[in-house]
Amino acid sequence: MNQTRTGTHAAGTLEKTPVGDLVDGKGHTSGADWLARYSTSLMGVFGTPQRVLVRGAGCLVWDADGKEYLDLLGGIAVNALGHAHPFVTSVISSQLATLGHVSNFFTSPTQIALAEKLLDLTDAPAGSKVFFTNSGTEANEAAFKLARRNTGGSDKKRTKIIALEGAFHGRTMGALALTAKEAYRAPFEPLPGGVVHIPFGDVEALKDAVDESVAAVFLEPIQGEAGVRPLPPGYLRAARELTARVGALLILDEVQTGIGRTGKWLASEDSGIMPDAVTLAKGLGGGFPIGALITFGDGTSSLLSAGQHGTTFGGNPVATAAALATLHAIESQRVLENVDVVGEHLRARLASIEGVTEVRGEGLLIGFDLDADVAPAVVTAGLEAGFIVNSPGPRTIRLAPPLVLTKDQASTFLAAFPAILQTAKDAQ
Structure with missing residues (x-):
């Protein structure tokens, strides 16, 4: 009984503790003070903030x-909704006070509802599925593994993946193999093999590259990290026709361009094509970490089977509640x-x-x-x-x-x- 009372009392005390009291116990308040502490406690991979x-x-x-x-x-x-959006923060707080994390041995209503919502917003056909991650690079890692499973309907394994010069798909090893910037790649080679980068926006180069040895083509409708470079008109349609002809997957990285960033749920909407898969993150959680791989149709959705991929935190109740709240606010406002x-x-x-x-x-x-x-x-x-x-x-x-x-x-x-x-x- 006493242990229970003590625990409850402690929780109540923490509940009322201002965040500032938890993070600034040393009396430092200025930006210069914080940066001095940063330099002695955090890795320097981002340089000086x-x-x-x-x-x-x-x-x-x-x-x-x-x-x-x-x-x-x-x-x-x-x-996507700015900072401290009242509806999103209230939903996150309410969900965290109800159920925060359950692992991938279980699911939750928010996870299922968000998957259904994303399939609806993307006009996904029957048989389409969603896999939740914590970030964009993880969504692209999942898409990379999806591509590795594609044989184009034959018994012969395909390992070749086409990406574009200027592409940025993330910094984890599979996503980094898709990323084109040499300065990011060189320190960590050898990277996962099979990725070929072709000139940006060049349909003839795409035609030359896409054959029956290709498992997938990865494209960003607009290359954000390369300076906001939209693919030229007709490029996505050409990519869809070429990949369909040889049984390769067309995978669109909409991590930066999705969830309303271009005035549409997906930047690729106006192209009139349906890819085999789309990756999302960034704006999806309105600031809360969440990503997603959406696969379109039975054929693509069945490429990854039970035990072939996973995540501990991906799609947890709080992250999926945050995303549901973000999507609702975007629609209702x-x-x-x-x-x-x-x-x-x-x-x-x-x-x-x-x-x-x-x-x-x-x-x-x-x-x-x-x-x-x-x-x-x-x-x-x-x-x-x-x-x-x-x-x-x-x-x-x-x-x-x-x-x-x-x-x-x-x-x-x-x-x-x-x-x-x-x-x-x-x-x-």
């Missing part, structure tokens, strides 16, 4: 020194319409700014090029001015803000950008 962020609300975040920023990166296309309106406003205005040479993208996944190699300096100047943006290349800026970004908020960045760009150039 640009800021120490402590709070967010909607499209705004604040750092440890109290400075406010308009978040135009959204955690790299993750925070007409977020996709906002993505179209604000995205068009940003792209049109950016194209008219002196020093901007090209604007690409769809919805609120936008890349734009500059007339000088100052993109990293623009990121720094932007932070000083109160804006968070990203530079995937020396002349390229990427925007992937929360899908709830308002037109007025976008206009504040547009008004400030000429001065930010000039500051970056002056600093060179």
Whole structure:
């Protein structure tokens, strides 16, 4: 009895403990203090963080020194509904207080309901299935293994997989084999074999590469990490026709482009084709880690059988509740319409700014090029001015803000950008 009472009392005390009391027991409060502690306690794989962020609300975040920023990166296309969305946080809290984790020996209503919802949103045919992961790279790892199981209907094993130059599919070993950037790949070779990278957007190169030795073709409808490069019109349709002809899978990586990022549930919707599989993550959980592999039709869905893949945390009740809440909010708050309106406003205005040479993208996944190699300096100047943006290349800026970004908020960045760009150039 006493042990039970003590445990209950302890839980009640923790329940009322502010998060700040748990994380800052050493009296350090400034960003510089936190960064000094970061350098002695975390691996340096990300370099030095640009800021120490402590709070967010909607499209705004604040750092440890109290400075406010308009978040135009959204955690790299993750925070679809911005920060601390009240409905999503309430659903996560409620689910965690009810049932948090059950392992893959069991399922939960939220897991089943989310799978059904994703199949509905993607117009998946009968026999389609979902496998949940914790991230985009894990979803692509699952898709890689799916490809390894495809024989194209013959008894001969296929090991060749086609990906594109400029592709980014993740950093775990299978996903890294699909990723094209040499700087990411070289330190970890040999990588899983069989992956061939062909020129981006070149249909003739695709025709030459896709034959009966190919297990799968992996494509991003828009290459985000390469600077927001959309595939040219007709490319996805050509890929679908070529892969279907030889029995290869067409797998679309929509980790960055899916869940409303381009104003549609999938960026590939307008292509008029159905792939064999799609991978999702980033915006799916509205900030909570979750990914998914969706397989379309019986043939593809049966390639991985019991025991051939798995995950401990993937699809747990809290993650799937977060995703359900995110999807519900996107639908009920007409977020996709906002993505179209604000995205068009940003792209049109950016194209008219002196020093901007090209604007690409769809919805609120936008890349734009500059007339000088100052993109990293623009990121720094932007932070000083109160804006968070990203530079995937020396002349390229990427925007992937929360899908709830308002037109007025976008206009504040547009008004400030000429001065930010000039500051970056002056600093060179």
